[in-house]
Structures are given as structure tokens and as C-alpha cells.
Amino acid sequence: MSARSGSPSDRHGASARHALVIAAGEVGERRALDAAWPGWDASADLIVAADGGYSNAVRLGLTPDLLVGDLDSFDVETQERASTAGVAVRRASPDKDASDTELAVLEARRLGAGRITILGALGGPRLDHALANIWLLAHPALDGVDAVLIDAATRLSVVIGPDAAGRPVTRRLEGPPGATITLLPLGGDILGITTAGLRYPLDDEPLHVGPARGLSNVRVEPAASVTVRAGRLLVVEQAPDDGGLSSSRREVSDDGNPEGR
Secondary structure, three states: OEOOOOOHHHHOOOOOOEEEEEOOOEOOOHHHHHHHOOOOOOOOOEEEEEOOHHHHHHHOOOEOOEEEEOOOOOOHHHHHHHHHOOOEEEEOOOOOOOOHHHHHHHHHHHOOOOEEEEEOOEOOOOHHHHHHHHHHHHOHHHOOOEEEEEOOOEEEEEEEEOOOOOOOEEEEEEOOOOOEEEEEEOOOOEEEEEEEOEOOOOOOEEEOOOOOOOOOEEEOOOEEEEEEEEEEEEEEEEOOOOOOOHHHOOOEOOOOOEOOO
16 A cells, blocks of 8 residues: 655645554554554555654555664665665654654655654664654644554554644544543643543543552443543543453442452
8 A cells, every 4th residue: 555646845735635644663463453543544645754654654564754863773775676666765864853753754744744654663673762652642743633552452542632723622532332432641740631431430530640540441432532621631442352342341439430350
């Protein structure tokens, strides 16, 4: 699959609506991604590889439109393959303040992406890289963008409230019942969280940095959602392993909070 229908600059603006950003971490098998997150690449019309993510893209059957980064992980043979495939290259200096994945995300935004799906941002030997990639979901350049980070087992997103008009922000968490969903404060306490379709509901309640109260909730309705009044909420969705609730049973304490999470 290739999103190419002209050079990336030809698609600046409205036409490059859904971008795939492929980083150099673990991506899993294509069939596992398709099973976990059906339609994850639907309508994608821009593919940006972040340095070594080019090889991941090729393994997934994707031909990048654009290759971004300092290319420190590229050998001559891979560079020649990219050149032969007609991939545009934006080479960055090794002495830079942004990661290759961040540069790829910024290029996707520059080219008009309003939806961004990031792969290859987790796993590998560098935990700091994985954390930095998760933090990218709260990047100012992604304000108002539908951005998710996925691998074959996990989908991450960030909900930031309020919106520009001061209203709470809602994110739909659609998927099969039985999947585990964790809600974590990102960078500070969160006020006014309301959930729908989750086994352990929150009703205009806070989540504070430190306590693990938001860990391991369970989707019980296909059309679940979470609303944030103020703050940044990291949403971690696990792909269901058995399509049911058996793997997520937990005891509940007298105060109604799940235990053992």
C-alpha cells in the first residue's frame, strides 16, 4: 500500500487528511494489527517514516511518501531502496532537539494531516524513547488532531480539556466489550472525568497524579467514551485477548473502587 498520488508538497492542505507515522520501534505483524484495530489504516493518504521506521513500513506492506530524520540507522542498501521507490527525504542534523518521530509527526501536520496514527513508537531497548513518544500525544502541534499511537496490543490517545470554547472534551472509545482501558493523568491532576460504557464509572470526578485509581477499567459497551473537563488524560486501550470479561474480573472494595489493579 502506498498513499502516494503526487509529491507530499502536492497534498499540503485538505487532501492529506489521515497520516500514518511509522517509527523504528516494535510494530508487530500486519495481521495482528488488523485483528486488534480493524481499519487502523483506513483512508490513510500520507505515510511518513521516521528514520529506521522505513524498514517497519516496508514490513507492513507500506511505501512511505516521505522519510524524515537524521538517517543514522540507514545503511547504503536501504537508502538505495528508498531512492528507487521514489521516497522523498527530509534529512535532519544529528544535533537536534527533536526526536525523529517528533519530526515525522510535525511533517505530517505541516502537510495538512488532521488525523495521525503512529506505529513503531513502543518497545525496543530504550524506555526513554517510548515515554517520549507517548508524550508526543500531548504535543501542542497535535491540538485538535485525532492522534493515536498503536501496536498490536495497545492503543493510546490523549484527551485534553477544555476545548477552545471552554467546554469539556469527549473521546469515543469504541471497541468490543471486555477490553481493558486505563485512564492516567498526564502531567498533572485532572478534573471532571466522566465515563460511559465502562464497568467502573467516573461521574465528574478527578484523577490525581500518583494513585492508580484509573488502572484497568473494562469496556462493557461497544460505544464507550470518556469526557474531560480540565487536564490531560492518557487513555490506554488493550486489544481484547478473548473477547470477553473473564480476564478482567476484579474485586471491588467497600468504597466502590476496584482493587488489585
